[in-house]
Amino acid sequence: MDLAHISTDSHINHSHDHDHDHEELSWIQKYIFSEDHKVIAKQYLFMGIMWAIFGGAMSLIFRLQLGFPNASMDWLQPLLGDWIKEGKLDPEFYLALVTMHGTIMVFFVLTAGLSGTFSNFLIPLQIGARDMASGFLNMLSFWFFGLSSIIMMVSIFLETGPASGGWVIYPPLSALPQAVTGSGLGMTLWLTSMAFFIVSSLLGGINYITTIINLRTKGMSFFRMPLTIWAFFITAVIGLLSFPVLFAAALLLIFDRSFGTSFFLSDIYIAGEALQHTGGSPVLFQHLFWFLGHPEVYIVLLPALGITSEIIATNSRKPIFGYKAMILSMLAIAFLSFIVWAHHMFVTGMNPFLGTIFMFLTLIIAVPSAVKAFNYITTLWRGNIIFTPAMLFSIGLVSFFISGGLTGIILGNAAADIQLHDTYFVVAHFHLVMGSASFFGMLAGVYHWFPKMFGRMLDDTLGYIHFWISFVGIYMVFFPLHYIGIAGFPRRYYSFTGFDFTRSFTDLNTFVSIAAIITFTAQFIFVFNFIYSIFKGRKANSNPWKSNTLEWTTPIHPGHGNWVGEIPTVYRWSYDYSKPGASEDFIPQNVPYAHTPESNLPNEVDPVAHKH
Amino acid sequence: MGQTIKIDDNLASSNRPLSMHPKKFALWLFMVTIVMIFGALTSAYIVRKADGNWLEFELPLVLWVNSIIILLSSATIQWAYFAAKKDELNQVKMAMTITFILGSLFVIGQYYAWSELVRMGVFFGGNTSNPSGSFVYVLTGLHALHLISGIIFILIILVASFRYKVHSKNLVKIEMCVSYWHFLDFLWIYLFGFLILYN
Numbered sequence: 001m002d003l004a005h006i007s008t009d010s011h012i013n014h015s016h017d018h019d020h021d022h023e024e025l026s027w028i029q030k031y032i033f034s035e036d037h038k039v040i041a042k043q044y045l046f047m048g049i050m051w052a053i054f055g056g057a058m059s060l061i062f063r064l065q066l067g068f069p070n071a072s073m074d075w076l077q078p079l080l081g082d083w084i085k086e087g088k089l090d091p092e093f094y095l096a097l098v099t100m101h102g103t104i105m106v107f108f109v110l111t112a113g114l115s116g117t118f119s120n121f122l123i124p125l126q127i128g129a130r131d132m133a134s135g136f137l138n139m140l141s142f143w144f145f146g147l148s149s150i151i152m153m154v155s156i157f158l159e160t161g162p163a164s165g166g167w168v169i170y171p172p173l174s175a176l177p178q179a180v181t182g183s184g185l186g187m188t189l190w191l192t193s194m195a196f197f198i199v200s201s202l203l204g205g206i207n208y209i210t211t212i213i214n215l216r217t218k219g220m221s222f223f224r225m226p227l228t229i230w231a232f233f234i235t236a237v238i239g240l241l242s243f244p245v246l247f248a249a250a251l252l253l254i255f256d257r258s259f260g261t262s263f264f265l266s267d268i269y270i271a272g273e274a275l276q277h278t279g280g281s282p283v284l285f286q287h288l289f290w291f292l293g294h295p296e297v298y299i300v301l302l303p304a305l306g307i308t309s310e311i312i313a314t315n316s317r318k319p320i321f322g323y324k325a326m327i328l329s330m331l332a333i334a335f336l337s338f339i340v341w342a343h344h345m346f347v348t349g350m351n352p353f354l355g356t357i358f359m360f361l362t363l364i365i366a367v368p369s370a371v372k373a374f375n376y377i378t379t380l381w382r383g384n385i386i387f388t389p390a391m392l393f394s395i396g397l398v399s400f401f402i403s404g405g406l407t408g409i410i411l412g413n414a415a416a417d418i419q420l421h422d423t424y425f426v427v428a429h430f431h432l433v434m435g436s437a438s439f440f441g442m443l444a445g446v447y448h449w450f451p452k453m454f455g456r457m458l459d460d461t462l463g464y465i466h467f468w469i470s471f472v473g474i475y476m477v478f479f480p481l482h483y484i485g486i487a488g489f490p491r492r493y494y495s496f497t498g499f500d501f502t503r504s505f506t507d508l509n510t511f512v513s514i515a516a517i518i519t520f521t522a523q524f525i526f527v528f529n530f531i532y533s534i535f536k537g538r539k540a541n542s543n544p545w546k547s548n549t550l551e552w553t554t555p556i557h558p559g560h561g562n563w564v565g566e567i568p569t570v571y572r573w574s575y576d577y578s579k580p581g582a583s584e585d586f587i588p589q590n591v592p593y594a595h596t597p598e599s600n601l602p603n604e605v606d607p608v609a610h611k612h
Numbered sequence: 613m614g615q616t617i618k619i620d621d622n623l624a625s626s627n628r629p630l631s632m633h634p635k636k637f638a639l640w641l642f643m644v645t646i647v648m649i650f651g652a653l654t655s656a657y658i659v660r661k662a663d664g665n666w667l668e669f670e671l672p673l674v675l676w677v678n679s680i681i682i683l684l685s686s687a688t689i690q691w692a693y694f695a696a697k698k699d700e701l702n703q704v705k706m707a708m709t710i711t712f713i714l715g716s717l718f719v720i721g722q723y724y725a726w727s728e729l730v731r732m733g734v735f736f737g738g739n740t741s742n743p744s745g746s747f748v749y750v751l752t753g754l755h756a757l758h759l760i761s762g763i764i765f766i767l768i769i770l771v772a773s774f775r776y777k778v779h780s781k782n783l784v785k786i787e788m789c790v791s792y793w794h795f796l797d798f799l800w801i802y803l804f805g806f807l808i809l810y811n
């Protein structure tokens with residue numbers, strides 16, 4: 001099979017006249033302020049991993065508090081200093097930890113770390129472009145994220161603590177330092193950091209969309225794009241429409257906090273004294289926040305689903321089941337994600353009729369979600385499954401997506417949600433469906449594309465061990481939380497032993513905490529594997545998974561510009577696996593139909609060479 | 613599948629069907645984000661207003677003058693564009709200069725409107741402020757901020773035009789500038805109409 005087929009057509013990618021690929025760049029331009037999408041992707045990945053370790057470690061500290069409320073935490077004093085008082089975790093610091101954990105995981109790891117890494121890495125490689133539409137904006141996007149990260153990091157070390165009002169930063173809690181000390185300077189830094197983060201996301205998103213629409217190689221029509229690209233595309237569109245709304249909300253909150261306006265603050269009395277604010281509406285903030293907040297959960301999930309589609313099809317050696325249905329479901333999810341936000345607000349005293357409408361819309365989302373889950377399972381069905389670590393993590397994702405999605409349907413019912421809102425049931429729901437599923441998608445992506453990123457392979461055995469401990473561990477951590485939630489235990493409470501009705505759960509909580517410690521520790525198997533393999537891993541060949549997509553047609557170590565010589569032309573979709581009649585079980589996208597007469601369907605002919 | 617493959621191949625053999633200049637395209641996406649910000653703010657305005665406790669006041673009359681100024685500036689920048697297309701370089705410089713002046717006048721006028729508001733006792737913050745007034749400041753202020761970015765863009769084009777870099781063979785930058793300026797103009801008309809309607 002002639003994989004290195006060179007098109008005789010003269011249409012080369014013209015959009016890169018501004019690139020000077022062969023100039024010698026200084027070290028700083030190459031590795032720090034690089035404009036190469038592959039380097040930027042790795043920067044996002046390293047940063048994401050760093051934040052994930054940080055955010056994960058925070059959760060361990062508050063899990064220790066919840067699981068072992070009587071144990072002394074003196075041994076943490078060298079690390080946490082004054083946040084440990086007489087062997088106990090300071091209750092305000094507990095809130096700060098929960099807030100930072102949520103913020104870091106949702107935004108820094110699963111938004112920037114996930115989209116930043118894989119949209120950057122895969123979009124140009126899989127659509128056949130030399131780089132992003134604007135390498136400069138792309139570099140800027142990463143460094144805005146860098147700036148945002150630094151500010152958030154600084155806020156953690158403030159004496160008054162970082163923001164502590166929850167990752168959803170509801171006012172008045174987040175607006176008044178009298179509520180919690182973290183709402184002082186900590187919150188100011190949180191807002192500043194997030195403002196830069198939003199700029200970063202928007203710059204990134206604008207670049208992704210522009211690149212996908214304008215820079216596809218010849219023959220790469222929309223319906224030949226791998227589902228990864230569709231997922232990144234839709235994710236970027238969602239981000240483009242929702243992040244500005246968070247920006248607006250943050251702006252108004254900044255004015256309320258620092259300029260004496262009253263958008264979100266109604267008449268408030270503290271210790272008998274009236275504050276000067278009057279006439280604001282805290283519920284208004286929740287509307288604005290969740291208008292971003294709900295789409296945000298799909299910004300986090302869709303890239304992981306896209307990665308999964310690619311990995312499951314490749315390793316089942318089968319075309320993805322329902323390619324167009326997958327695209328349609330993602331479009332439907334994206335559309336619906338903008339009109340369901342108030343399901344986070346069923347108990348804010350909203351008009352019950354309105355609640356019913358939001359309940360109805362929310363439950364409709366279950367339909368496209370189920371279509372996707374169904375399609376993954378049918379793709380696996382009777383495939384020649386190859387259990388690579390990436391494949392296992394993808395299957396794990398599907399499992400989390402289903403078990404967490406089911407509880408979403410329960411929560412979506414306004415009547416049930418009145419009982420379950422703000423309990424550990426919600427925590428269990430979103431940690432499975434969003435946290436764990438997306439995290440697994442990210443890991444699957446790293447396992448799968450590591451050879452393309454670093455030219456070496458990750459160790460499989462370590463990968464399997466990592467998978468099994470994580471998979472079992474995550475269920476051990478989050479499954480019991482459903483029961484704790486149904487029993488009515490509210491989230492974000494410092495002490496499980498403070499009330500009679502929750503005392504009975506100490507055992508279960510100890511169990512959860514131990515499982516969390518094991519699961520977290522197991523992640524270092526991955527970190528070790530990752531770092532070790534970058535330097536010492538087995539050398540990869542050019543297409544280790546026998547995959548169809550274009551990135552595997554580049555050199556093993558692609559330079560800036562990705563392909564040496566002309567960009568390959570695309571002749572078919574990316575899912576020609578195990579095609580009847582074909583000599584091999586995969587046919588890469590750049591192989592013309594003329595080369596595969598034995599497997600062509602009657603209507604599959606190459607486009608006739610056209611007039612010039 | 614059959615039908616789509618036919619269509620796909622047609623697309624493939626034609627010349628990049630959806631291709632638009634990537635930078636222009638990115639600018640449009642940027643404008644979408646601005647629309648979303650103002651969409652969010654004006655929706656918040658409506659929601660908040662429905663809650664009651666809403667200060668009613670007259671908008672400063674100068675806003676009408678400003679609106680006329682910015683409409684005029686849209687016309688002059690369009691004139692600059694037509695001139696560039698016809699390689700009338702002197703006209704380009706003149707029209708862009710006038711646009712620049714009109715744009716600056718608009719910003720000054722908006723500032724004047726703020727001082728009018730203060731004189732009327734409508735404040736941004738503090739214990740006598742009401743969200744209805746604060747919203748007016750936020751909407752006009754944020755718009756003015758974007759408008760200043762537009763003025764900077766105009767300045768860049770103006771400098772380029774003095775270096776003979778704006779002509780019929782090099783229209784991309786001025787086209788982007790014109791689109792952005794019209795957009796900001798349109799955005800203001802929307803905001804002004806909105807404030808009149810919902811005040």
Ligand code: HEM
Nearest residue numbers: 297301343344366405408409411412421422426430433434
């Ligand atoms: C079948 C689809 C789903 C339905 C019907 C659903 C429904 C809900 C509802 C009603 C809540 C609010 C619970 C409460 O606070 O009382 C909720 C919370 C949440 N859901 Fe889902 N959900 C679904 C899927 C997802 C997916 C796919 C994700 C993420 C990828 C997700 C992420 C979240 C998060 C992060 C929260 C909690 C936010 C917070 O309060 O901190 N959900 N879900």
Ligand SMILES: [Cu+2]
Nearest residue numbers: 294341343344
């Ligand atoms: Cu939601």
